[in-house]
Amino acid sequence: MDLRERVLESLKNVLDPEIKKNLVELNMIKDIEISGQNVLITVTLTTMGCPLKDKIRKDIIDEVKKIEGIENVEVAYGEMTKEQKQQLIQKLQGKGERKNPFINTRIIAVGSGKGGVGKSTVTANLAAAMSSLGYKVGIIDADILGYSIPQIMGINKEKPTFIEEGIIMPIEKQGVKVISMGNLLERDEPLIWRGPMLGQVLSQFIYDFYWGELDYMFIDLPPGTGDVPLSLMQSLPKAEILIITTPQITAASVAKRLGLMAAKTNNEIVGVIENMSYFICDNCSEKHFIFGKGEGERLSAELNAEYLGDIPLMTSIREGSDKGNILAGDTNTEIGQIYNRIAKKLGHLN
Ligand SMILES: Nc1ncnc2c1ncn2[C@@H]1O[C@H](COP(=O)(O)OP(=O)(O)OP(=O)(O)O)[C@@H](O)[C@H]1O
Numbered sequence: 001m002d003l004r005e006r007v008l009e010s011l012k013n014v015l016d017p018e019i020k021k022n023l024v025e026l027n028m029i030k031d032i033e034i035s036g037q038n039v040l041i042t043v044t045l046t047t048m049g050c051p052l053k054d055k056i057r058k059d060i061i062d063e064v065k066k067i068e069g070i071e072n073v074e075v076a077y078g079e080m081t082k083e084q085k086q087q088l089i090q091k092l093q094g095k096g097e098r099k100n101p102f103i104n105t106r107i108i109a110v111g112s113g114k115g116g117v118g119k120s121t122v123t124a125n126l127a128a129a130m131s132s133l134g135y136k137v138g139i140i141d142a143d144i145l146g147y148s149i150p151q152i153m154g155i156n157k158e159k160p161t162f163i164e165e166g167i168i169m170p171i172e173k174q175g176v177k178v179i180s181m182g183n184l185l186e187r188d189e190p191l192i193w194r195g196p197m198l199g200q201v202l203s204q205f206i207y208d209f210y211w212g213e214l215d216y217m218f219i220d221l222p223p224g225t226g227d228v229p230l231s232l233m234q235s236l237p238k239a240e241i242l243i244i245t246t247p248q249i250t251a252a253s254v255a256k257r258l259g260l261m262a263a264k265t266n267n268e269i270v271g272v273i274e275n276m277s278y279f280i281c282d283n284c285s286e287k288h289f290i291f292g293k294g295e296g297e298r299l300s301a302e303l304n305a306e307y308l309g310d311i312p313l314m315t316s317i318r319e320g321s322d323k324g325n326i327l328a329g330d331t332n333t334e335i336g337q338i339y340n341r342i343a344k345k346l347g348h349l350n
């Protein structure tokens with residue numbers, strides 16, 4: 001291998017930080033000029049304003065400097081032409097018909113019989129727990145009018161990166177890829193506002209964003225079993241439904257409606273999680289079942305679904321979601337351990 005080939009080979013170890021594919025595969029290496037022990041590498045970016053160009057530059061230098069016989073590495077930038085961007089999109093999306101990006105992904109639609117049960121909080125924490133188990137995880141906040149995921153995950157000031165129509169990079173937090181209407185609202189993007197229907201927005205979240213290969217995609221549905229969650233479910237590829245409930249909500253009052261929703265959309269209910277199950281006060285280690293006991297288990301029995309576990313009422317959970325700090329990814333914490341058990345059950349790991 002000559003020096004140029006070795007440089008090219010080493011650039012295969014440098015990933016585009018957003019697309020997570022290597023620069024050579026993405027056709028982003030425009031030129032390699034070598035003179036003596038110096039090399040100048042020209043990289044084509046999707047846009048000159050690319051916020052990550054310093055990172056790309058640093059990663060290139062770190063990698064290429066490892067090559068024996070190279071002393072100095074310089075990086076110059078160019079911008080992709082319209083055609084090159086189109087090629088990139090084709091490469092990322094596959095040719096021809098729009099493919100389902102989730103062929104190998106378990107889509108978990110998180111629903112509830114009623115509002116305010118902690119559905120969004122559980123979605124965010126469970127996603128973080130799944131991610132800490134090593135899965136590739138995403139969240140789509142399908143509560144388009146009542147979104148709360150950006151607040152809970154501490155990303156409400158962040159925006160997705162628009163590369164081109166059909167290629168938008170979701171936001172990434174603690175290894176989880178996320179998009180919510182809350183991250184788009186100030187932006188006057190016709191792409192997102194194309195249709196008035198919420199289902200269409202959800203389809204855009206699914207198909208116009210670049211998700212890569214995910215193991216799990218969590219969909220935070222609007223609360224309840226009315227028309228809105230139902231029609232949203234209908235615009236999803238085949239999903240499994242995960243139900244969040246509290247001990248306060250009687251199983252009998254919601255089981256029938258949840259069962260009907262699953263039947264109408266032809267999706268299976270994969271499990272039930274009981275949230276706000278009990279409270280452990282500071283002065284004793286006893287569990288206080290403030291809202292009653294056993295309704296989560298009863299609901300899972302009624303729905304013929306697995307009972308995945310319960311989550312206590314904890315001040316730290318409420319504070320975490322108020323501050324945008326998801327705690328469940330850390331198994332050194334009590335919350336992390338509780339979610340870790342539930343995540344393993346969902347992933348059939350035990
Ligand atoms: N286990 C818990 N311990 C303490 N507080 C919790 C717990 N779960 C959720 N909360 C708090 O309860 C409130 C409601 O939670 P969240 O917004 O997740 O509910 P939701 O079901 O998504 O509501 P909506 O129906 O509005 O979508 C939030 O303030 C949240 O921090």
Ligand SMILES: [Mg+2]
Pocket residue numbers: 119120121143148
């Ligand atoms: Mg919610």
